[in-house]
Amino acid sequence: MDSETIQVTTGGRPATVDITLEARSFVRGRGDGLLSIFVPHATAGVAIMETGAGSDRDLLAHLDTLFPRDDRWTHRHGSAGHGSDHVVPAFIAPSITVPVLGGELQLGTWQSIVLVDPNAGNSKRTVRFSFVG
């Protein structure tokens, strides 16, 4: 297995970051296998979804609806409502795999690989790519 990490700038606000190009670059020339995308953070996840037509903004807005930033959370570190950031990764997991054939991601036309980071407390994140042939 080959594995490496990249650094992603989220800017210190709730963010989605399209990392498809980085993933594509990582698998190029590797033949057939599975790409694992893993985020080693407790308040971020990885999604495969359409970007560029508003759905990434829709996702961030809907996270605030489904996981309200109020005082219901017993996790009290950080800013108010930060407890919700720690529950989101149970639903948008920090780990996903994508099949690769001939060094090409087998994504559909409208699919992108997206780092989902509701946590405004960090401006940089690490993403690990690993390839099993």
Next chain:
Amino acid sequence: MDSETIQVTTGGRPATVDITLEARSFVRGRGDGLLSIFVPHATAGVAIMETGAGSDRDLLAHLDTLFPRDDRWTHRHGSAGHGSDHVVPAFIAPSITVPVLGGELQLGTWQSIVLVDPNAGNSKRTVRFSFVG
């Protein structure tokens, strides 16, 4: 890695389709490894859950509760509320893996592999099976 796609008919309405038999057929005789199930569509996902006792219908109904088909979504392509279809795959991901031993899926007794497609705008879908030994 071996990889192939199947076509699944959803009928052009929100649907869950049990694809366990197709997955079982794909892995038969392959020995030990991981089966990757991947849906190359931006408005569908894969779940592992019980079918045949109402939970698949419960899931579709509850998607409409958690992701209402109203005008909150900025993604405006397609029918009203279609923006919700694009957010669902962040939660029900289009990618999942199942361990295989001796060519047999290691599912529990009540688990099935299910294509989850809230999008009424498509009547046929593609599912990719890949096996890493």
Next chain:
Amino acid sequence: MDSETIQVTTGGRPATVDITLEARSFVRGRGDGLLSIFVPHATAGVAIMETGAGSDRDLLAHLDTLFPRDDRWTHRHGSAGHGSDHVVPAFIAPSITVPVLGGELQLGTWQSIVLVDPNAGNSKRTVRFSFVG
């Protein structure tokens, strides 16, 4: 691929159980590859999240908010509201993978691997670990 199962005691109530130590023990000495964690049950899932600061309790409480234990579910087996237990795994999937380098899980500092079991009807659960090098 090497694969084995462990038994986890949940105590017959909605529970999260940190299984990171068991996963770490399983991969020790195995070199580089992917660890698959798979729960062969239709009413449980696996999450990667922080434990020990309240987020695991927050998750269980929030499951009751997002998937209310009322009479909306058509799945009528078991206790009232049990239908919700069958929908949760579509969102918190029973399968996740973690990259392993040099026999060490590549988890972040605050990440743990957690069995999430909202179902009070079982007191013991099985978890399968599989390693693909």
